[in-house]
Amino acid sequence: MKKPIPPMDLSFYLMETHANPKHVGAVQIFQMPPNAGDDYLIKLVDELRQLPVLEPFNFKPVFSRTGMPQWHSDGNMEMEYHLRHSALPRPGTMKQLLAVAQRLHTGILDRERPGWICQVIEGLEGNRFAVYIKIHHAYIDGMSAVHRIFGALSPDPDSNEVDGFWSYQRSSDESPGKKKKKKSAARQLRGAGKAAVSQVRAIADLNKQLLNIGLELSKLRKHTGHIPFNAPRTRINDPVSSDLRSMGVTTMPLDTLKRIGKEAGCTLNDTLLTIIDAALYDFLTRLEEKPGQPLVALCPMALRDANDATANTQGTMLAIELGQPGSGLRERLKQVANSANNAKQDARKMSKAGLMDFFLFFAGVLEILQRTGLDRIVPHSGNVLVSNVPGPDTENMYLMGSRMEAIYPLTTIGAGINLMITLLSHGNSLDFGLVAAHGTLPDIDYLVERLDYQFESLAREFGVAEKTGRKTRARRKTVSKAKTKARARPKARKNA
Numbered sequence: 001m002k003k004p005i006p007p008m009d010l011s012f013y014l015m016e017t018h019a020n021p022k023h024v025g026a027v028q029i030f031q032m033p034p035n036a037g038d039d040y041l042i043k044l045v046d047e048l049r050q051l052p053v054l055e056p057f058n059f060k061p062v063f064s065r066t067g068m069p070q071w072h073s074d075g076n077m078e079m080e081y082h083l084r085h086s087a088l089p090r091p092g093t094m095k096q097l098l099a100v101a102q103r104l105h106t107g108i109l110d111r112e113r114p115g116w117i118c119q120v121i122e123g124l125e126g127n128r129f130a131v132y133i134k135i136h137h138a139y140i141d142g143m144s145a146v147h148r149i150f151g152a153l154s155p156d157p158d159s160n161e162v163d164g165f166w167s168y169q170r171s172s173d174e175s176p177g178k179k180k181k182k183k184s185a186a187r188q189l190r191g192a193g194k195a196a197v198s199q200v201r202a203i204a205d206l207n208k209q210l211l212n213i214g215l216e217l218s219k220l221r222k223h224t225g226h227i228p229f230n231a232p233r234t235r236i237n238d239p240v241s242s243d244l245r246s247m248g249v250t251t252m253p254l255d256t257l258k259r260i261g262k263e264a265g266c267t268l269n270d271t272l273l274t275i276i277d278a279a280l281y282d283f284l285t286r287l288e289e290k291p292g293q294p295l296v297a298l299c300p301m302a303l304r305d306a307n308d309a310t311a312n313t314q315g316t317m318l319a320i321e322l323g324q325p326g327s328g329l330r331e332r333l334k335q336v337a338n339s340a341n342n343a344k345q346d347a348r349k350m351s352k353a354g355l356m357d358f359f360l361f362f363a364g365v366l367e368i369l370q371r372t373g374l375d376r377i378v379p380h381s382g383n384v385l386v387s388n389v390p391g392p393d394t395e396n397m398y399l400m401g402s403r404m405e406a407i408y409p410l411t412t413i414g415a416g417i418n419l420m421i422t423l424l425s426h427g428n429s430l431d432f433g434l435v436a437a438h439g440t441l442p443d444i445d446y447l448v449e450r451l452d453y454q455f456e457s458l459a460r461e462f463g464v465a466e467k468t469g470r471k472t473r474a475r476r477k478t479v480s481k482a483k484t485k486a487r488a489r490p491k492a493r494k495n496a
Contacts, residue, residue, distance in 0.1 A: 023108075142409075148168045230381075250452060292325065
């Protein structure tokens with residue numbers, strides 16, 4: 001089977017370099033059941049290798065010299081390559097696990113095969129194991145990944161059924177082998193007409209947005225939101241010369257974060273950006289690099305419909321100016337909330353197709369600036385990439401009886417920005433995954449520490465710690481410093 005690679009998905013291949021691979025991933029932590037035998041993980045890996053591989057995870061990219069790039073189905077899937085099994089040395093700490101994940105996350109995925117691997121890692125202390133996932137961004141975006149990774153888990157601790165993101169399908173009417181009804185010629189014509197109209201509007205939206213940005217840069221008009229190429233230069237924007245990454249993870253209670261937002265009259269995302277902003281300011285200050293103007297966060301915005309579980313990329317990017325240097329937490333939160341609201345108002349003026357086209361144009365410009373070295377002259381568009389992906393409300397999800405404790409998202413870094421912070425919720429837990437270019441940010445432990453500190457400080461600022469009646473302490477783990485004792489997770493609160 002052959003099919004064209006959609007433009008947005010194709011862009012991740014076109015922007016990929018050996019120093020900046022374009023794959024995303026995650027590290028899942030599972031607690032094995034008490035009755036798990038010595039061969040439990042061997043059986044699990046064997047079950048996973050027997051699963052069918054559904055579209056697009058049986059596709060590999062083919063770049064023809066004469067035609068457009070296409071997906072070609074791979075009729076010879078070597079599951080021993082895609083589904084791997086390894087073990088940590090004793091004692092099997094989180095520090096050791098993240099060091100392994102850090103190595104696995106380097107390197108471009110083989111384009112001669114479907115672009116994904118899944119590695120089961122045994123030997124994590126506390127009778128636990130991990131699953132590391134690595135998927136090329138051309139196959140999947142954040143929301144699609146959430147549907148598939150969580151959908152492959154079971155709410156039943158006694159279930160022995162095994163599923164994987166590559167074999168998960170959302171509805172029974174999409175079962176493999178079932179023939180889909182062919183669209184009539186009239187329906188196909190109507191669909192093509194709608195697509196053409198949508199693209200015409202998208203081009204108009206893109207031209208209007210570029211005109212507004214040009215007028216703002218020329219000081220001829222005040223733009224509502226933050227415009228590109230107006231962020232301060234920091235070491236986070238230094239050129240990336242290697243695919244080696246540094247990583248850190250932490251977890252915060254979701255109900256406390258939501259309560260802070262409720263008390264402050266802002267959104268969860270505003271609260272998170274404020275914590276990240278304050279932590280970054282502390283981090284750069286320690287490095288004797290105080291920015292003289294607000295930092296800028298680039299935030300992916302999902303454009304996927306609620307019932308759409310297709311494995312592709314549908315999104316755009318918002319540029320959000322953060323707090324003024326030296327601002328207190330309460331004032332910083334107001335500044336971030338106002339900037340985020342302006343950015344969202346700008347986005348609402350554009351169509352879905354227009355927003356996707358703007359992302360492709362914007363990403364392409366950033367890549368050109370980086371590859372030509374002009375990014376060292378032209379002001380940067382952002383200082384950090386922050387992506388918050390909502391997961392399921394349930395706290396209890398299982399893989400062959402093993403309960404998932406955490407899932408730390410790991411992703412690619414963008415052109416001109418070598419720090420990515422991704423957040424993923426499940427139940428009452430919000431898991432943070434930090435990925436940075438090792439050459440410019442070799443040790444992000446201190447940034448993780450400041451994230452925890454600023455979260456606790458913001459909770460105290462709004463009196464949330466006392467109102468929740470529980471500790472707000474985040475659970476922090478980094479490559480160089482890791483807590484080895486498992487901590488009990490707070491139960492999910494409804495209507496938090």
